Amino acid sequence: MDYTIAPVNQEELVRIRRQLHMYPELKWDLPLTAALVKEELTKAGIDFVADKYGPNTIVATINPEITRFTIGIRADMDALPIQENNHDKPYRSKHDGIMHACGHDAHTTMLIGAAKALHAIRDQLTCRVKLLFQPCEEGRPSGARTMCEHGVMQDIDCIIMCHVNCVDGVHVISSNPATTNCSSVAFKVELGGRSVHVATPHAGIDALAAGVKIYNGIQLMISREVDPFDTCVMSVTTMHAGSTVSTNADKCVLEGSLRCLKDKTMNWARARLAKLVQSVAEESGVTWDVSWSGEPLPSAHNDPALYEAFTATARKVVGREKVILLPTSPGAEDFAYYEKEKPGLLFGLGMRNEEKNTIYPAHTKDWDIDEDALQTGVQVFVQFVLDNMGGIDGMVTPKKGE
Numbered sequence: 001m002d003y004t005i006a007p008v009n010q011e012e013l014v015r016i017r018r019q020l021h022m023y024p025e026l027k028w029d030l031p032l033t034a035a036l037v038k039e040e041l042t043k044a045g046i047d048f049v050a051d052k053y054g055p056n057t058i059v060a061t062i063n064p065e066i067t068r069f070t071i072g073i074r075a076d077m078d079a080l081p082i083q084e085n086n087h088d089k090p091y092r093s094k095h096d097g098i099m100h101a102c103g104h105d106a107h108t109t110m111l112i113g114a115a116k117a118l119h120a121i122r123d124q125l126t127c128r129v130k131l132l133f134q135p136c137e138e139g140r141p142s143g144a145r146t147m148c149e150h151g152v153m154q155d156i157d158c159i160i161m162c163h164v165n166c167v168d169g170v171h172v173i174s175s176n177p178a179t180t181n182c183s184s185v186a187f188k189v190e191l192g193g194r195s196v197h198v199a200t201p202h203a204g205i206d207a208l209a210a211g212v213k214i215y216n217g218i219q220l221m222i223s224r225e226v227d228p229f230d231t232c233v234m235s236v237t238t239m240h241a242g243s244t245v246s247t248n249a250d251k252c253v254l255e256g257s258l259r260c261l262k263d264k265t266m267n268w269a270r271a272r273l274a275k276l277v278q279s280v281a282e283e284s285g286v287t288w289d290v291s292w293s294g295e296p297l298p299s300a301h302n303d304p305a306l307y308e309a310f311t312a313t314a315r316k317v318v319g320r321e322k323v324i325l326l327p328t329s330p331g332a333e334d335f336a337y338y339e340k341e342k343p344g345l346l347f348g349l350g351m352r353n354e355e356k357n358t359i360y361p362a363h364t365k366d367w368d369i370d371e372d373a374l375q376t377g378v379q380v381f382v383q384f385v386l387d388n389m390g391g392i393d394g395m396v397t398p399k400k401g402e
Contacts, residue, residue, distance in 0.1 A: 024079030168350030184332030
């Protein structure tokens with residue numbers, strides 16, 4: 001790999017990433033994270049604005065005076081409510097019950113590194129670069145949606161992002177020219193019955209029994225009513241009912257997540273769940289309510305022309321054999337909001353290394369990364385700007401409402 005494209009200090013990247021990892025923060029509440037980003041940008045002499053596009057948002061700009069073509073690069077900064085298990089790591093989270101288990105510490109680190117590297121070679125660039133440090137990818141309201149609503153994409157022509165993973169080997173880069181992530185929304189089903197002594201169940205209305213019927217009905221609905229070549233995942237992740245062993249449950253609450261590849265399928269599944277709950281409720285006599293976390297997070301789609309340009313860059317940095325096709329993920333990614341405004345591209349960067357035990361899935365307590373790949377992410381960002389600062393032909397700007 002060519003690490004001579006732009007000046008990148010590996011020791012500095014590791015220092016920043018470990019500092020972020022030790023002090024993770026949730027959703028919009030990122031005072032320590034934002035302070036570190038601003039400190040690093042300030043030390044490097046890089047222009048930025050803070051809080052303009054929402055609380056704890058930071059947008060840095062390289063060559064602000066150039067307006068003919070602007071490339072955006074985004075990193076998410078928030079962590080997850082997970083208790084870290086990596087007791088042997090000196091940089092283990094110091095915040096109880098909070099952990100960077102999805103690589104956002106790496107994303108933020110690589111974007112800081114790219115900002116410094118691009119700033120160092122800014123006189124060679126004929127375009128403007130905007131670097132978006134985004135809160136709240138993991139929560140709602142979405143950080144990306146909020147930043148877009150505040151106009152962050154107005155003067156950006158295209159935008160890219162990296163998501164690290166421990167599925168692909170270290171330094172392996174993946175992307176595709178179509179859909180990368182499914183749409184997503186959370187649901188809550190609330191049932192009300194009538195509690196009686198367990199010796200006379202016929203005299204009451206058992207909310208738990210109705211909840212079990214709904215749970216089983218969801219499994220049948222998805223497996224028998226959805227085209228197997230479509231993607232529709234409806235998972236009930238929590239179910240709470242009852243409070244004693246001597247009476248039946250007068251309340252039952254099911255919560256979960258719905259993820260679909262197509263908007264049409266998403267609309268069908270939401271209506272079908274309500275129909276299922278209503279049918280069970282009428283049969284069993286429970287009261288019912290179905291609520292949603294809001295509008296579904298949209299599915300994410302890479303621009304084909306941007307993909308072609310990016311693939312050429314990736315092959316240049318890591319070699320043709322380490323650039324692979326990214327499969328569509330049922331996971332959600334709020335980067336989709338940027339892509340509804342302008343052409344965008346998400347790519348994956350492999351961090352899996354058996355020798356370093358960086359083998360665990362994201363959102364788990366043992367997650368960690370191979371920090372050697374941080375340089376790779378920085379170099380890909382920098383090389384992409386160098387390769388495409390004159391513009392990219394064939395990109396398609398999404399129409400409003402799509």
